Amino acid sequence: MLVIKDLHASINGREILKGLSLQVNAGEVHAIMGPNGSGKSTLSAVLVGNPAFEVTSGAVTFEGQNLLELSPEQRSCLGLFLSFQYPVEIPGVSMVNFMRTAVNEHRKCKGENPLNAGEFLKLMREKQSIVELDKGLVNRSVNEGFSGGEKKRNEIFQMAMLDPKLAILDETDSGLDIDALRIVANGVNQLKRPDKASIVITHYQRLLDYIRPDVVHVLYNGQIIKTGGPELALELEEKGYDWLK
Amino acid sequence: MTQYIDFFNSQRQKIEADCASLVNSFREKAFETFRKEGFPAFPSEDYRHTDVTNCLKADYGFYLDRSTIKIDPRRTFHCNLPHLNSYGYFLINGYFYEEAAKNPLPGGVFAGSLNRFAEQYPDVFLKYYNRQANEKGNGLTAFNTAFVQDGYVLYVPENRLIDKPLQLTNLFVGTIDALANRRILIILEAGAQAKLLICDHTAEENTAFAGTQVSEVYVGENAVFDLYELEESSKKNVRLSHLFIRQETSSTVMLNGITLSNGITRNNCYVDLNGEHAEIHLNGMAIADDRQQIDNFTLVQHHVPNGRSKELFKYVLDENAIGAFDGRIIVAPNAQKTEAYQNNRNLLSSNACRMYSKPQLEIFADDVKCSHGMTTGQLDENALFYLRSRGIPEAEAILLLKFAFTADVLQQIRIESLKDRLKLLVEKRFRGEEIRCQACI
Numbered sequence A: 001m002l003v004i005k006d007l008h009a010s011i012n013g014r015e016i017l018k019g020l021s022l023q024v025n026a027g028e029v030h031a032i033m034g035p036n037g038s039g040k041s042t043l044s045a046v047l048v049g050n051p052a053f054e055v056t057s058g059a060v061t062f063e064g065q066n067l068l069e070l071s072p073e074q075r076s077c078l079g080l081f082l083s084f085q086y087p088v089e090i091p092g093v094s095m096v097n098f099m100r101t102a103v104n105e106h107r108k109c110k111g112e113n114p115l116n117a118g119e120f121l122k123l124m125r126e127k128q129s130i131v132e133l134d135k136g137l138v139n140r141s142v143n144e145g146f147s148g149g150e151k152k153r154n155e156i157f158q159m160a161m162l163d164p165k166l167a168i169l170d171e172t173d174s175g176l177d178i179d180a181l182r183i184v185a186n187g188v189n190q191l192k193r194p195d196k197a198s199i200v201i202t203h204y205q206r207l208l209d210y211i212r213p214d215v216v217h218v219l220y221n222g223q224i225i226k227t228g229g230p231e232l233a234l235e236l237e238e239k240g241y242d243w244l245k
Numbered sequence B: 001m002t003q004y005i006d007f008f009n010s011q012r013q014k015i016e017a018d019c020a021s022l023v024n025s026f027r028e029k030a031f032e033t034f035r036k037e038g039f040p041a042f043p044s045e046d047y048r049h050t051d052v053t054n055c056l057k058a059d060y061g062f063y064l065d066r067s068t069i070k071i072d073p074r075r076t077f078h079c080n081l082p083h084l085n086s087y088g089y090f091l092i093n094g095y096f097y098e099e100a101a102k103n104p105l106p107g108g109v110f111a112g113s114l115n116r117f118a119e120q121y122p123d124v125f126l127k128y129y130n131r132q133a134n135e136k137g138n139g140l141t142a143f144n145t146a147f148v149q150d151g152y153v154l155y156v157p158e159n160r161l162i163d164k165p166l167q168l169t170n171l172f173v174g175t176i177d178a179l180a181n182r183r184i185l186i187i188l189e190a191g192a193q194a195k196l197l198i199c200d201h202t203a204e205e206n207t208a209f210a211g212t213q214v215s216e217v218y219v220g221e222n223a224v225f226d227l228y229e230l231e232e233s234s235k236k237n238v239r240l241s242h243l244f245i246r247q248e249t250s251s252t253v254m255l256n257g258i259t260l261s262n263g264i265t266r267n268n269c270y271v272d273l274n275g276e277h278a279e280i281h282l283n284g285m286a287i288a289d290d291r292q293q294i295d296n297f298t299l300v301q302h303h304v305p306n307g308r309s310k311e312l313f314k315y316v317l318d319e320n321a322i323g324a325f326d327g328r329i330i331v332a333p334n335a336q337k338t339e340a341y342q343n344n345r346n347l348l349s350s351n352a353c354r355m356y357s358k359p360q361l362e363i364f365a366d367d368v369k370c371s372h373g374m375t376t377g378q379l380d381e382n383a384l385f386y387l388r389s390r391g392i393p394e395a396e397a398i399l400l401l402k403f404a405f406t407a408d409v410l411q412q413i414r415i416e417s418l419k420d421r422l423k424l425l426v427e428k429r430f431r432g433e434e435i436r437c438q439a440c441i
Helices: A040-048 A072-078 A095-109 A117-130 A135-139 A148-162 A178-190 A206-210 A230-239 B002-017 B027-037 B114-120 B122-128 B131-136 B139-147 B381-388 B394-411 B416-431
Strands: A002-011 A014-024 A029-033 A054-062 A080-083 A090-094 A166-170 A197-201 A215-220 A223-228 B087-092 B110-113 B150-156 B166-172 B178-188 B193-202 B209-219 B224-232 B237-247 B252-261 B264-273 B279-288 B293-302 B308-317 B322-331 B339-348 B354-363 B369-377
Touching (some): A014 A054, A014 A223, A029 A230, A040 A054, A040 A080, A072 A095, A095 A148, A117 A135, A117 A148, B002 B139, B087 B110, B087 B150, B110 B114, B131 B237, B131 B264, B279 B322, B322 B369, B339 B354, B339 B394, B354 B369
Parallel strands (some): B087 B166, B166 B193, B209 B237, B224 B252, B279 B308
């Protein structure tokens, strides 16, 4: 599904990813772990096309398409989704308006007619329940005044609405209390299907207790230095990262 | 300006011919003031970005005889606010358009021509006309008083409520470049309530129109007044407006000035809070591109304790547009417990557009709550990326963010149908769609 080959990327002239390669197949859950500053968030940002980062060399294909030449919105319509580590607050744009625009853009890409108001509201109610998102939140501005947990739940809600093929969860567990973590993880698991995949970026084993990965990678200094099964995450939890360097 | 002095001297008879004698009785003194002071100097402290002399330099014609304007606005003009259930009025090239009233106004309320009002209510007219303009105005307001031939008056006697909003449409028509001088007088006696929408329109894209407008508003004790001014004129239009507001004890005013399309606009707004617990919400929004210019000047004076003023002005500029905001608040030494807040936020969408903002607070009392804030910047890149990452195309995402930026100004409009309609017009404006006039009224 996703193939990354020798990817180099930098921000403001500073190289962060230094030859990263990774392959994710349909049905798989990959966990990417690593210390602060290793390039985890850069990887997620580059995959969804954040213009602040510059790809200097390497290749990324998603279902055979060259991802790097596509705009962020095109990547989204292809089925890529990033749950942001720091979701952005957008005063004045209501959640309803935001999601209706996004969902209908996705439908347009697939050659489908836009949803009418009734159909859209039905879809929204259905997906809200997955993440136990408070009904009132969707009538507010995007993320404005949301608590940390609400913002993360809102990310998973958007994911449920857009039904991506590949979801990237960037430190979705950070700042979440145990109940919120359970709700978020539960939401992610409900969306798991054999034709879909996800990449879970995290510092801690904790989230992986809820979202069981098939493959665990260790990212360090812009490269993947070790890959293993779920047991690798436990080992990292116990020993830290130093033994790998 | 000499052209106007000569014109006044030679055409005075024609200017006065069709006007009420009371309206004429103010000309002599005003003309002397104008002759002495001229138009506001440029560049000067308060006129740093709008050159009035230059704006009125062109050889504009005057419609001195109203009978030369033959138009039925109900047939030819299509307003953008079709579903607004209102009492409608027109000023065409500055002249009040007389027509049989479809719906009678509540008893005692007058809404109509300045001249007719002067004749019917001479005492009220003399009590209010030109009082604020004379005290606080300048050479330009004197020019208006000297040349004005008609205008609009809304007079709401004590404790009268008007059940529906009133809508006054300023319409410029004709193929001759023309200057019109309008006068608006609004009197709400104690306990009265009214909502007025004033729209500026030009019927011709290719004719250069200039309008001077002097509005005097008197809001009595406990009275509540909403004034919405909406400009949808053309690129060759010049609008020079002075709005004077005097508020008595416990009165409330909601003001919202929205510039959707224009040429050169200068709006001066002077507010005097003369009675305790008076409150004003002073809002404005400007959307400009091409070479449009919008210059808003506000002066709010807290003369007495316990007053409240809240200002919010937002600009969205693109291409070569120029925006200016000059906001002055003066809190007098005895005006304790004053609350005065001012906020100016500007969004610049191109490298060539320019914004000049000058917040000024002069506080002479020591027990007050006052604040001012100003930001000028570009669209939030993070927000833009966030929207795009959900599949929303860049152009659409920019539109959503621009629209969101203006939302809090529109939110304050207290006529629901107008608010809904304006949201649509603003969105269309950002989309660059023709917003001119679908069928209505």
